[in-house]
Amino acid sequence: MPELPEVEIVKRALEPVLLERPLRKLQFNRADLRFALPGDLPDKLAGRTITSISRRGKYILAFADNDHGFVLHLGMSGVIRIEHPEEQSDQKHDHVVWAFDEGPRIVFNDARRFGFLQAVHVEDWQDSAPFNAMGPEPLGNSFNGEYLAEALSGKKASIKSALLDQRVVAGVGNIYDCEALYMSGIDPRRSAGSLSAQECEKLAHAIKTVLALAIEKGGSSLKDYKHTDGNLGYFQHHFAVYDREGDPCPKSGCPCGTDNGVQRIVQHGRSTFFCPYVQN
Ligand SMILES: [Zn+2]
Known part of the structure; x- marks a missing residue:
């Protein structure tokens, strides 16, 4: 299972691809992963620009310019692919796709489906599980x-x-x-x-x-x-x-x-x- 360093690396790789580009479409290829996918999130994010991406524990959080966003957990087998237009291929277990008008797209592939993606809002994500009970970031100053x-x-x-x-x-x-x-x-x-x-x-x-x-x-x-x-x-x-x-x-x-x-x-x-x- 990916731990903090792997999730941090995925977050850093996503930064230049996900940030400040209008999202044409967030596409779900099935209704659920470990949990049900948030069916109304694609409408909230269509045409919006993701303005922040961060990591908390083993979770990646991203928010759009309208304060709606998602939290992604890679689960046991989840991987992210960043695909330039000429290298796009639909693969088995591609469950979530972030598509843009031009340039690379982002794909979440998870064969075992222990990963999940849920909707979050910038104002209250920290109040809900698991974030409300999560300990400090080990690389931060409060952890010593x-x-x-x-x-x-x-x-x-x-x-x-x-x-x-x-x-x-x-x-x-x-x-x-x-x-x-x-x-x-x-x-x-x-x-x-x-x-x-x-x-x-x-x-x-x-x-x-x-x-x-x-x-x-x-x-x-x-x-x-x-x-x-x-x-x-x-x-x-x-x-x-x-x-x-x-x-x-x-x-x-x-x-x-x-x-x-x-x-x-x-x-x-x-x-x-x-x-x-x-x-x-
Ligand atoms: Zn020894």
Whole structure:
């Protein structure tokens, strides 16, 4: 599932295509994705210009000059294609199309349909779920060690699970959760409330670092998207521990290299990858 960095990259790729161009038509090719598509939204947005696009957690928000807009979630398998007129092709699972009078169009394709698009209004989107209970943006100033210590205080759940709670911090999913815990040397099985102030500081810093690095990498892969027909929404990473069961972790000389390497355990139904030597 795309996490914050992937969604941020999609948002950045959409900016030059979606903003400040009169939208000829928002087209729905079916009535529902994970939820019903907002049937009256195409009328509200036809002929309007999208003037803002932003990201909150794993969601992309865009608003037109009449304050109506949409929130898009990529779900498990959702991808965005930006297609110039000469490269337009209708593909299976193309569910939503943003068409303009000239230049590229935007297509949302989602084979498994866990993604969704809903109508939002500039005045009240923050008052509705999930935004009304969402934690701070991890790359923002309000997310730091002090905040994290407060948010985790008294929590008996594992730190691994606590970070997946979007009320604690927005946009962190399984991958960057594992990577940040490795970077900060914290055992994913510890109870969230047991972390010291210093560990919370380290962990907050690690979360910011792994996310920022991933955005930087994704951004560099984005530069040449026009030369491929690659779908936006996913990009290749090299992870330290995520999905690397049995491999030695990146720490030079770490004893895990001559032992069993990176370990995988299951916590609350999700795989956790960690190095038992670095994270203890
Ligand atoms: Zn190791």
